[in-house]
Amino acid sequence: MSASTLAAPRASESRPKTMQAFVMRSLGKVGFLEKPVPQDPGPNGAIIKTTRALICTSDAHTVAGAIGDRTDLTLGHEAVGIVYKLGSEVQCVKEGDRVAVNAITPCYKCTNCLRGFTSQCTEMLGGWKFANIKDGVFAEYFHVNDAEANLALILRTVPDEKAVYTTDMMSTGFMGAEHANIPLGGSVAIFAQGPVGLMATVGARLLGAGLIIAVETVPKRKELAKHFGADVVIDFREKDPVQAILDLTGGEGVDSAIEALGSEVTFEACIKATRPGGTISNAGYHGHGDFLKIPRLAWGVGMGDKTIRTGLCPGGRERMQRLLRLLETGRVDPTPLTTHQFEFADLPKAFHLMETKEDGILKPLILF
Ligand SMILES: [Zn+2]
Numbered sequence: 192m193s194a195s196t197l198a199a200p201r202a203s204e205s206r207p208k209t210m211q212a213f214v215m216r217s218l219g220k221v222g223f224l225e226k227p228v229p230q231d232p233g234p235n236g237a238i239i240k241t242t243r244a245l246i247c248t249s250d251a252h253t254v255a256g257a258i259g260d261r262t263d264l265t266l267g268h269e270a271v272g273i274v275y276k277l278g279s280e281v282q283c284v285k286e287g288d289r290v291a292v293n294a295i296t297p298c299y300k301c302t303n304c305l306r307g308f309t310s311q312c313t314e315m316l317g318g319w320k321f322a323n324i325k326d327g328v329f330a331e332y333f334h335v336n337d338a339e340a341n342l343a344l345i346l347r348t349v350p351d352e353k354a355v356y357t358t359d360m361m362s363t364g365f366m367g368a369e370h371a372n373i374p375l376g377g378s379v380a381i382f383a384q385g386p387v388g389l390m391a392t393v394g395a396r397l398l399g400a401g402l403i404i405a406v407e408t409v410p411k412r413k414e415l416a417k418h419f420g421a422d423v424v425i426d427f428r429e430k431d432p433v434q435a436i437l438d439l440t441g442g443e444g445v446d447s448a449i450e451a452l453g454s455e456v457t458f459e460a461c462i463k464a465t466r467p468g469g470t471i472s473n474a475g476y477h478g479h480g481d482f483l484k485i486p487r488l489a490w491g492v493g494m495g496d497k498t499i500r501t502g503l504c505p506g507g508r509e510r511m512q513r514l515l516r517l518l519e520t521g522r523v524d525p526t527p528l529t530t531h532q533f534e535f536a537d538l539p540k541a542f543h544l545m546e547t548k549e550d551g552i553l554k555p556l557i558l559f
C-alpha cells in the first residue's frame with residue numbers, strides 16, 4: 192500500500208500569515224483568537240495543517256483549572272493533519288503526507304524517555320505538551336516538537352476520522368488494558384465506559400480476555416460496551432458492582448481491574464474486585480482531593496500481591512503505527528464513539544456540550 196500524499200505547497204504559493212485558534216483566554220474562558228501561522232518548524236520539528244480533531248474531556252478540565260491558569264493558550268491535543276513544513280532533520284515523512292500526532296509528544300532524549308517512561312518526559316507527566324506547555328491543535332496549523340519520533344504516516348485506506356482516535360482514546364484505553372496484565376482467557380472488570388473505558392474494553396478483547404465485565408449506568412454507553420466486546424454490563428445503580436463481580440467470578444474477584452473514570456469510589460472498587468495476585472490498572476484522571484485511599488483489608492493488609500499500575504497516554508511514532516495498523520486491518524473501528532460532528536467555526540458550541548455532557552455526547556469530531 193502506498194502512502195496518501197498531497198502535493199506540498201509550492202514556494203511561489205502565498206502562504207497564510209495568520210490563522211484562527213480556539214484558545215483558553217483564562218480560567219473558565221474560551222474563544223477564538225487570530226494567531227500567526229507557525230512558520231519555523233525548527234530542525235527537529237514540524238508544522239501540521241489540521242484536518243480533523245476531537246475534543247477531550249481533559250480540554251474541559253484544563254479550562255476549569257486542572258493545570259492552573261493559562262493566557263490565550265490554544266486548546267486541543269487530539270488531531271490529524273497534513274505535513275505543511277518539516278524540519279531539516281526529519282526524515283520519517285515528507286511535506287504533504289497525512290499524519291497522526293499523539294496527544295503526548297515526548298522528546299525521546301531525556302533520562303525518563305531513555306528509561307522507557309516517555310509520558311514522563313523530563314518530569315512527571317511532562318510528555319504532555321499540547322495545550323499545556325505549548326499551543327495545542329485546535330488551530331488551522333500546529334507545531335510538533337521532535338517530529339521524527341512523533342509523526343505517524345496514515346495510509347490511504349484509513350480515513351482521518353478514524354485515525355484521529357489513535358491520538359488519545361485508543362492509546363489511553365488500550366494502555367489501560369495493557370497495564371492490567373490480563374491473562375489469556377482471564378477476567379477483567381472495567382469501571383466506567385466513557386470513551387477511554389470503551390477503548391479499554393476493546394483493548395481487553397484484543398488482548399484475549401475471557402470475561403469482560405463493564406460497569407456503567409448511562410444507557411448509550413452500556414449499549415456501546417456490549418458493541419465493543421463486554422460480556423456483562425453491570426449497572427451500578429441497580430446493584431453493587433463489587434458484589435456483582437465477585438458473584439460472576441465464583442467469589443474470587445477478577446484477574447484485572449481497569450479504572451477509567453478517575454474517582455475515589457471506582458478506584459477503591461477496583462482493589463476490592465480484584466483477586467489476590469491481580470492487577471489494578473489506572474487510566475482515569477483523579478482531579479480532586481489530596482489523597483486516594485486503598486481499602487486495607489481488600490489489599491490483603493498490604494500483602495495481597497495486588498499490583499497497582501498507572502500511566503498516561505503513551506505516544507510516539509512506533510506505537511502510533513501499531514494503533515493505525517489495527518485500523519488498516521479493520522480489527523478496530525472506534526467511530527461509534529463519534530456522537531457529534533462540528534465545523535471548526537462551531538467549536539465553541541461543541542466545547543460547551545463537552546463541558547456539560549449534554550445530548551449524550553461522547554466525542555465530537557471537528558472538521559477543519
Ligand atoms: Zn484527550
Ligand SMILES: [Zn+2]
Pocket residue numbers: 297298299300301302303304305309311312313
Ligand atoms: Zn523526554
